[in-house]
Amino acid sequence: MPSIRAQRTRDRLQEVALRLIVERGYERTTVEQIAAAAGVSHMTFFRYFPTKESVVLDDPFDPTLAAAVAAASSDLPALQRACRGLRAVVEHLELPDQEQVRARVRIGAGSPTLLAGMWANTVATQEAVAQALAPGLESEPGLPERVAAAAAVAALTTAVLAWSLGEDNGSLAGRLVQALDVLDPEGGDDDA
Amino acid sequence: MPSIRAQRTRDRLQEVALRLIVERGYERTTVEQIAAAAGVSHMTFFRYFPTKESVVLDDPFDPTLAAAVAAASSDLPALQRACRGLRAVVEHLELPDQEQVRARVRIGAGSPTLLAGMWANTVATQEAVAQALAPGLESEPGLPERVAAAAAVAALTTAVLAWSLGEDNGSLAGRLVQALDVLDPEGGDDDA
DNA sequence: CTCGATGATGTTAGTGACTAACATTCTATC
DNA sequence: GATAGAATGTTAGTCACTAACATCATCGAG
Numbered sequence: 292m293p294s295i296r297a298q299r300t301r302d303r304l305q306e307v308a309l310r311l312i313v314e315r316g317y318e319r320t321t322v323e324q325i326a327a328a329a330g331v332s333h334m335t336f337f338r339y340f341p342t343k344e345s346v347v348l349d350d351p352f353d354p355t356l357a358a359a360v361a362a363a364s365s366d367l368p369a370l371q372r373a374c375r376g377l378r379a380v381v382e383h384l385e386l387p388d389q390e391q392v393r394a395r396v397r398i399g400a401g402s403p404t405l406l407a408g409m410w411a412n413t414v415a416t417q418e419a420v421a422q423a424l425a426p427g428l429e430s431e432p433g434l435p436e437r438v439a440a441a442a443a444v445a446a447l448t449t450a451v452l453a454w455s456l457g458e459d460n461g462s463l464a465g466r467l468v469q470a471l472d473v474l475d476p477e478g479g480d481d482d483a
Numbered sequence: 484m485p486s487i488r489a490q491r492t493r494d495r496l497q498e499v500a501l502r503l504i505v506e507r508g509y510e511r512t513t514v515e516q517i518a519a520a521a522g523v524s525h526m527t528f529f530r531y532f533p534t535k536e537s538v539v540l541d542d543p544f545d546p547t548l549a550a551a552v553a554a555a556s557s558d559l560p561a562l563q564r565a566c567r568g569l570r571a572v573v574e575h576l577e578l579p580d581q582e583q584v585r586a587r588v589r590i591g592a593g594s595p596t597l598l599a600g601m602w603a604n605t606v607a608t609q610e611a612v613a614q615a616l617a618p619g620l621e622s623e624p625g626l627p628e629r630v631a632a633a634a635a636v637a638a639l640t641t642a643v644l645a646w647s648l649g650e651d652n653g654s655l656a657g658r659l660v661q662a663l664d665v666l667d668p669e670g671g672d673d674d675a
Numbered sequence: 676c677t678c679g680a681t682g683a684t685g686t687t688a689g690t691g692a693c694t695a696a697c698a699t700t701c702t703a704t705c
Numbered sequence: 706g707a708t709a710g711a712a713t714g715t716t717a718g719t720c721a722c723t724a725a726c727a728t729c730a731t732c733g734a735g
């Protein structure tokens with residue numbers, strides 16, 4: 292459990308980092324500058340964030356998705372199971388601060404390095420979803436499960452990106468559902 | 484057009500780099516070592532490869548895909564168009580050296596840094612495919628086109644990864660088609 | 676209150692990827 | 706063989722990131 296003091300340092304570092312990066316850009320903001328502005332040394336920065344990237348890429352999506360996919364098991368093909376599982380989570384998504392998500396993703400999209408990091412982050416999610424799609428809990432997922440997981444997660448990532456970069460005043464959740472509809476058109480429609 | 488001398492230096496650097504990296508691992512092979520083993524200075528290395536990653540990540544898939552997608556236009560939904568366009572390329576895929584592809588991907592999958600780079604590479608492909616899916620050549624692709632492109636490209640990437648990491652003696656092309664089948668089940672079947 | 680333990684932070688010194696500026700050496704062609 | 710232009714080298718730097726060790730803050734036990 293992180294102490295109050297440590298938590299405060301971490302928050303301060305992240306807040307200062309985002310501010311500086313928005314002002315001057317990611318590449319032209321050094322860790323040294325962030326640390327100095329937060330009143331600590333660069334070592335303290337790296338004790339809280341393993342890389343410079345990670346101060347921006349605090350992905351709010353990765354956890355809890357796999358569980359929902361595992362719950363939505365049925366005899367449908369892998370892609371449908373993945374999409375419907377994810378849809379269940381995404382439909383009642385309550386984001387504490389949509390604007391902060393948007394700000395972060397915008398920063399991320401502005402730097403090739405960070406964009407790479409964003410996609411790399413999804414690898415873990417894909418893995419978890421693929422595992423949840425596998426028939427037995429012990430068995431390795433096969434190619435169809437992996438592909439379905441990759442595609443569904445890519446759809447979500449794409450939606451987040453599109454929503455953040457466009458001037459889209461709707462809710463992120465709506466866009467996410469739309470994205471899943473592309474892969475699983477019948478899943479959300481109300482026909483029989 | 485690169486001169487013969489330059490081409491040879493580049494080839495030597497890449498060959499030496501892959502050999503050293505296979506022997507000692509990516510992280511524990513420095514650019515200095517690669518350059519020295521190739522008989523040049525580290526500056527020469529960076530003149531041919533913009534980053535250390537790029538000596539491994541010479542993606543053979545990215546180009547030429549978008550064109551095929553644009554050609555496969557019809558009134559189908561975006562996902563089907565994307566998959567069928569890509570299938571057309573992938574079906575007659577002739578790889579000069581499948582084993583080298585496998586070796587490279589294996590190296591890539593062994594290092595988080597390189598794995599991130601691999602996914603980052605696909606961003607450009609996604610962008611191109613999405614553009615090819617857009618209705619007018621001038622118009623920006625919308626969310627459905629972007630999602631379809633992201634999903635289809637993710638399917639291919641997943642297939643390459645699975646084929647390279649498993650002991651799969653079949654052809655890569657077969658796996659790629661299988662992956663596309665997950666997203667577009669009817670596309671390859673021979674029913675009406 | 677003091678002592679000591681534990682956790683948070685700092686200092687210093689390094690490695691390695693990558694860049695800029697400039698010097699040098701090839702290589703082709705006249 | 707002189708010379709222009711491409712290919713390469715040297716040097717000196719910046720920045721992300723790490724290891725080892727020193728210091729400081731906080732808090733409970735005596």
